[in-house]
Amino acid sequence: MxxxxxxxxxxxxxxxxxxxxxxxxxxxxxxxxxxxxxxxxxxxxxxxxxxxxxxxxxxxxxxxxxxxxxxxxxxxxxxxxxxxxxxxxxxxxxxxxxxxxxxxxxxxxxxxxxxxxxxxxxxxxxxxxxxxxxxxxxxxxxxxxxxxxxxxxxxxxxxxxxxxxxxxxxxxxxxxxxxxxxxxxxxxxxxxxxxxxxxxxxxxxxxxxxxxxxxxxxxxxxxxxxxxxxxxxxxxxxxxxxxxxxxxxxxxxxxxxxxxxxxxxxxxxxxxxxxxxxxxxxxxxxxxxxxxxxxxxxxxxxxxxxxxxxxxxxxxxxxxxxxxxxxxxxxxxxxxxxxxxxxxxxxxxxxxxxxxxxxxxxxxxxxxxxxxxxxxxxxxxxxxxxxxxxxxxxxxxxxxxxxxxxxxxxGFAEQDYTKPEEKVDAFIEKEFAALALQYMRENLSEAELAQPVYQKLMKASAYRLSSDGASAFSEPIKELYRHILNRQRKWLVEKNRTTMTLDEDIVRKHLYYLDHEEERLLLR
Known part of the structure; x- marks a missing residue:
């Protein structure tokens, strides 16, 4: 044996x-x-x-x-x-x-x-x-x-x-x-x-x-x-x-x-x-x-x-x-x-x-x-x-x-997803940023938006935050960012289901990035 x-x-x-x-x-x-x-x-x-x-x-x-x-x-x-x-x-x-x-x-x-x-x-x-x-x-x-x-x-x-x-x-x-x-x-x-x-x-x-x-x-x-x-x-x-x-x-x-x-x-x-x-x-x-x-x-x-x-x-x-x-x-x-x-x-x-x-x-x-x-x-x-x-x-x-x-x-060429991956990446990142800005403008007051930490969130990448000062994030800010990530995730899932010309492999890559960003948020 x-x-x-x-x-x-x-x-x-x-x-x-x-x-x-x-x-x-x-x-x-x-x-x-x-x-x-x-x-x-x-x-x-x-x-x-x-x-x-x-x-x-x-x-x-x-x-x-x-x-x-x-x-x-x-x-x-x-x-x-x-x-x-x-x-x-x-x-x-x-x-x-x-x-x-x-x-x-x-x-x-x-x-x-x-x-x-x-x-x-x-x-x-x-x-x-x-x-x-x-x-x-x-x-x-x-x-x-x-x-x-x-x-x-x-x-x-x-x-x-x-x-x-x-x-x-x-x-x-x-x-x-x-x-x-x-x-x-x-x-x-x-x-x-x-x-x-x-x-x-x-x-x-x-x-x-x-x-x-x-x-x-x-x-x-x-x-x-x-x-x-x-x-x-x-x-x-x-x-x-x-x-x-x-x-x-x-x-x-x-x-x-x-x-x-x-x-x-x-x-x-x-x-x-x-x-x-x-x-x-x-x-x-x-x-x-x-x-x-x-x-x-x-x-x-x-x-x-x-x-x-x-x-x-x-x-x-x-x-x-x-x-x-x-x-x-x-x-x-x-x-x-x-x-x-x-x-x-x-x-x-x-x-x-x-x-x-x-x-x-x-x-x-x-x-x-x-x-x-x-x-x-x-x-x-x-x-x-x-x-x-x-x-x-x-x-x-x-x-x-x-x-x-x-x-x-x-020489088989890709017939269905002819747009280069970097262009699809850029499109998704741009939409993520727009969704983040839209969410914060809809849910934060003018006084809150004027605060430096929220200014930083608005300028940050849609799925990656700068590590500078990350340890100082309070629970309200973390909760806000979770909502932003969820909105980005829902948009991307729905976009994938309704757009037949969007390569799902690229979509899953960005969904994986969002999950990683959410997990990093738990450690901050």
């Missing part, structure tokens, strides 16, 4: 050094971590990793999905909702169907049901992998928003395919009506449960005393409560966590104070960093266990099947992206669409090349039953596991390494 703990602590240290190396050599860190896990697994004496899929789902997914949902822009998700939903539902089903046909015709011993099972496992791009790659690779905002939104929502589609494919393989029966009803319950039940738990958590946050550590503990329990509640109700824990996380993120300023938001940002950033790194290392470490179960299928043949399925996934995704563009160009004549410009041939190609798979696919493959109900071994289970690993490995390594090349080669 002590050796196991020491081993995993050592993996954390290796992970940190590899991420530093990835930044130095300008490579997306998931690529190096998967390669490192693979190399370490080949070292003699390394403990054999037995990954429990239930533990992967419970330990890793809720916090990672919650952090991704908390960081996602609701404005961007809504703006690109049609294409995100089409990729999260239609493209997943088309991809699974394509994989099933290819597997049935080219992989010996695969039936259509087994092909659908494999398709359900590998068809959805992974939110964890996509988020990790997108944080490193700079792509236009619309592409990162579409990819992140799709990968957050597509698991319901893939898991329903997976579940009913398992039933079809086990019993030889597939009931379309049952599959549809289950799919609807997974989607709407999962989202509904997540929203309900999130609403209750927000109420509890408001009732709790204003103590940062208490709120942090509740924020840790939140994603697990959403996920487990939905899974117990046999709906989608993934969608519950995403839906609840989006709701709490949208209302973060109504139930958390600035100090709690700052601590929460730092905490979740660290948690995401550690869990993301461990996930990719564990993917590489799991290879020996997967290879040992291939049986009669040679390693070369298994790798070939994995490459075949990977190529199928990439081709189908690229064709789907071009199909989505053509459909949008046609439908814009009848309905209002988010983008009326012609994206050309480069943008769909880039979007098609960004479908990285990850831990969700591996956990789903590992959760395939070892035996059927009659006691016979589940057909092709080990080969499906190996193909899934190859797909994850190739999409992370090949696509992760080549994405920067494609972006530089094609």
């Amino acid at each position: 002590i050796e196991q703990v020491t081993f995993y602590l050592g993996m954390v240290l290796v992970m940190v050094f590899l991420i530093i190396l990835a930044q130095r050599i300008q490579v997306a860190y998931p690529v190096l971590l998967v390669l490192a896990g693979l190399i370490i697994s080949l070292i003699p004496g390394i403990p054999v990793l037995n990954m429990d899929p239930e533990l992967i789902f419970i330990i890793f997914l809720p916090p990672l999905l919650y952090e991704a949902a908390w960081s996602a822009s609701w404005k961007e998700l809504w703006k690109w909702r049609r294409i995100i939903l089409s990729f999260a539902i239609l493209v997943v089903f088309v991809t699974a169907f394509s994989v099933s046909l290819i597997a049935y015709h080219f992989i010996p011993g695969f039936t259509l049901a087994l092909g659908f099972l494999l398709g359900g496992i590998v068809s959805p791009p992974d939110a964890v992998s996509a988020g990790a790659i997108m944080k490193f690779v700079k792509v236009p905002k619309r592409l990162s928003s579409i990819l992140e939104g799709e990968s957050l929502l597509n698991d319901a589609s893939s898991l329903i395919i997976f579940q009913f494919a398992v039933i079809a393989v086990s019993t030889g029966k597939f009931v379309v009506q049952d599959a549809l009803l289950t799919f609807l319950w997974m989607v709407f039940g999962g989202v509904g449960i997540g929203l309900l738990v999130a609403w209750l958590l927000m109420k509890v946050h408001k009732l709790l005393p204003d103590h940062v550590d208490i709120h942090q503990v509740l924020s840790i329990l939140g994603p697990y409560a959403m996920y487990i509640a939905a899974e117990e109700a046999h709906s989608s824990g993934v969608l519950a966590t995403v839906g609840g996380g989006l709701l709490m993120s949208y209302h973060r300023f109504s139930f958390l104070n600035g100090q709690t938001r700052i601590r929460g940002y730092n905490f979740w950033s660290t948690v995401s960093f550690i869990l993301n790194g461990l996930v990719f290392v564990l993917i590489g470490l799991d290879l020996p266990q997967i290879v040992s179960g291939l049986g009669k299928t040679s390693l070369g043949e298994a790798i070939g099947y994995g490459v075949l399925i990977t190529v199928t996934l990439v081709v189908v995704r690229i064709l789907s992206c071009y199909g989505a563009v053509i459909t949008t160009l046609i439908m814009r004549n009848f309905i209002t669409v988010a983008d009326t410009s012609n994206p050309g041939w480069k943008t769909p190609l880039l979007l098609g090349w960004t479908g990285m798979r990850g831990v969700v696919s591996l956990a789903a493959a590992l959760s395939i039953p070892i035996r059927l109900a009659n006691g016979t071994p589940f057909p092709q289970r080990d080969l499906i596991l190996f193909i899934t690993f190859v797909v994850i490995f190739l999409t992370l390594v090949v696509q992760g390494l080549t994405l920067p090349f494609f972006i530089r080669r094609f």
